[in-house]
Amino acid sequence: MLNLDEFFDFLYKLQVKTKGCKEIGLDSALHRILYEDIICKYNVPRFDNSAMDGYALRIGHKSYVIKDSIFAGNKVKINLKNNEAVKIMTGARIPKGAQAVIQKELTTLKDNNLFLDSTPQLNQSIKLKGEDFKKGEILLKKGALIDAQSIGILASQGIDKVKVAKKVKIIIFGSGNEIARLDSKLNENQIYDINSYFLKSILSPLNCSIKYGGILDDNVDSISKSLQKALKKYDIVITSGGVSVGDKDYIHKVLEKIDAKILVDSINIKPGRPMIFSNKDSKFILSLPGNPIGAFFHCMFCMSILIQKMSLSKDLYFKEINAINKTDFFVTNKTSHIVLGNFENGYFSAYNNAKYQGAQIAPLMKSNSLAIFNNKDMVKKDSIIKIILYKPEFFDRIKNIFN
Numbered sequence: 001m002l003n004l005d006e007f008f009d010f011l012y013k014l015q016v017k018t019k020g021c022k023e024i025g026l027d028s029a030l031h032r033i034l035y036e037d038i039i040c041k042y043n044v045p046r047f048d049n050s051a052m053d054g055y056a057l058r059i060g061h062k063s064y065v066i067k068d069s070i071f072a073g074n075k076v077k078i079n080l081k082n083n084e085a086v087k088i089m090t091g092a093r094i095p096k097g098a099q100a101v102i103q104k105e106l107t108t109l110k111d112n113n114l115f116l117d118s119t120p121q122l123n124q125s126i127k128l129k130g131e132d133f134k135k136g137e138i139l140l141k142k143g144a145l146i147d148a149q150s151i152g153i154l155a156s157q158g159i160d161k162v163k164v165a166k167k168v169k170i171i172i173f174g175s176g177n178e179i180a181r182l183d184s185k186l187n188e189n190q191i192y193d194i195n196s197y198f199l200k201s202i203l204s205p206l207n208c209s210i211k212y213g214g215i216l217d218d219n220v221d222s223i224s225k226s227l228q229k230a231l232k233k234y235d236i237v238i239t240s241g242g243v244s245v246g247d248k249d250y251i252h253k254v255l256e257k258i259d260a261k262i263l264v265d266s267i268n269i270k271p272g273r274p275m276i277f278s279n280k281d282s283k284f285i286l287s288l289p290g291n292p293i294g295a296f297f298h299c300m301f302c303m304s305i306l307i308q309k310m311s312l313s314k315d316l317y318f319k320e321i322n323a324i325n326k327t328d329f330f331v332t333n334k335t336s337h338i339v340l341g342n343f344e345n346g347y348f349s350a351y352n353n354a355k356y357q358g359a360q361i362a363p364l365m366k367s368n369s370l371a372i373f374n375n376k377d378m379v380k381k382d383s384i385i386k387i388i389l390y391k392p393e394f395f396d397r398i399k400n401i402f403n
Contacts, residue, residue: 001266001273004336004372010264011305017282018312019166019235026154029146032164033207033311038140043130044156048094051125055107055114056098057085059122064114070095085114094126101125143314165311168208169234170303172196173226175216175241175251176290194361195240195292199299206304207311208236220250224257231258231283235310238299241290251276251287260285269336271358272297291358297338297370300390320386323348323371328381330354331373339379340367341387348387350379367391 002010021035049072050056057064057080064085068078072091080086080097088094088101100120108115133139139153140146146154146164154162174193180186181193193215200210213230216223216239230237239251255262255278264277272294276287286302288295301318308315326349331337340363341350348371351363368391373379 001268002264003268004374007264007267008301008305011302011309014263014306014309016284016306016309019168019310021163022166023161023163026151026160026162029154029162029164030148030151031205031207032146033308033313034140034142034144034146034150035163035165035312037138037142038154038157038159038162040133040135040137040139041157043135044133045127045129045131048129049127050088050090050092050094050101051127052101052103053089054087054101054103054125055085056080056088056094056101057114057120058082058097059099059120062116064116066109066112066114098126099123141314143312145313145315165207165313168206168236168307168310170203170208170210170236170238170307171213171230171234172200172210172238173213173216173230173240175218175223175239177218179215179241181215195288195290195295198292198364199238199240199288199295202296202299203303203307206307207313208307218250220253220257223250223254227254227285228258231280231285235283236303236306237283237285238288238303239285240288240295255285255287267298267336269294269297269338270332271338273335275302277302289358292361292364293338293340293358296364318388318390320388322384323369323387325350325379325381325383325385327353328378330378331376333375333377335375337373337376339371339373340364341369341371342367343369343387343389348385354379 061083064083067084067086069087070076070092071089074092076093076095078086078095080095086095099122101124102116102120103125106116106118108117140150144150174196178190179193180190186192196212200212203210216226227237255276258280260278260280262276262278266273267275271291272289274289275298278285284306288298323343324347326347329350331339331354339350339354341348348369351367356363369387369389371385371387379385
């Protein structure tokens with residue numbers, strides 16, 4: 001059994017086989033992992049242009065004669081002299097000789113003569129060539145997540161195809177005779193397969209494709225055949241349930257039968273201690289506890305790190321933020337303790353004062369963040385703690401976004 005910090009260190013050092021790359025269209029690249037450095041081919045902006053509608057002119061004078069009008073996309077042949085100006089629109093190329101753009105509201109126009117109400121500064125309201133990005137610089141690095149901003153950067157370079165990491169192939173199984181598929185009718189001793197769908201949703205934003213494999217029977221031979229078949233096609237196999245020491249918890253026997261190597265056998269954490277992480281050849285098997293909170297935590301952390309590593313992502317871990325603890329609550333000593341709660345206005349409120357069971361679903365659904373405590377007895381009110389947000393929130397009106 002590993003402590004949680006030892007487990008994270010193990011994952012960080014774990015050698016994995018990467019998935020390679022494929023070239024896809026830019027319109028399909030959102031949320032994929034970049035597989036190459038992107039070098040700036042063109043300055044952005046590509047030429048000096050106006051940041052607003054106004055007048056382009058040489059500085060140092062109070063009055064000017066308007067020579068012409070320039071619109072975005074126009075070819076510009078004008079060379080401004082002293083006391084000459086042009087009317088210019090946002091995005092239009094700055095003519096030769098112009099040193100600033102002054103907005104219309106700061107001028108007075110009489111006939112064709114322009115009079116300034118204020119003195120413009122050099123390069124005022126001009127977007128200079130290469131101001132955003134210069135030719136030759138690295139715009140995006142290999143391993144970066146392609147987000148909406150990245151799409152904009154790639155488009156600025158005329159890139160319509162990009163190399164990305166291939167998706168990690170994952171299959172998720174539920175296990176146990178007490179678990180039923182969603183399309184089946186429950187008997188009085190069954191529950192629906194919550195974990196498989198829940199875990200699939202957690203992993204879906206990552207660089208992976210996920211298949212639901214159904215429910216595994218409580219039978220060593222049957223489970224072994226299902227896992228062996230899955231390992232031929234998928235990079236990672238996830239099972240939920242069947243990893244504790246009960247008489248019908250078969251996973252240890254199955255792993256031995258299929259000749260898988262157990263890398264980690266349980267983690268000193270509450271909830272979620274029973275967990276097995278194993279591999280066969282270059283494939284991985286994650287055997288999770290049946291309780292939703294433990295399964296959620298291990299899937300969120302272990303699988304996200306593993307998927308990111310297999311995708312050559314440079315970002316492996318969830319970002320933590322500081323929060324003020326709202327009330328005193330007790331946690332389990334001599335272990336790492338996951339506490340679910342809600343973060344709002346800088347404060348973290350532990351769900352039900354950290355009193356709930358790992359098999360409950362409500363704490364996960366009614367919380368938006370979690371905190372992990374190592375070897376503590378009590379977390380005091382107003383103490384500064386580190387938390388991880390796992391649920392984006394939207395509201396029906398604007399709340400506290402203005403400074």
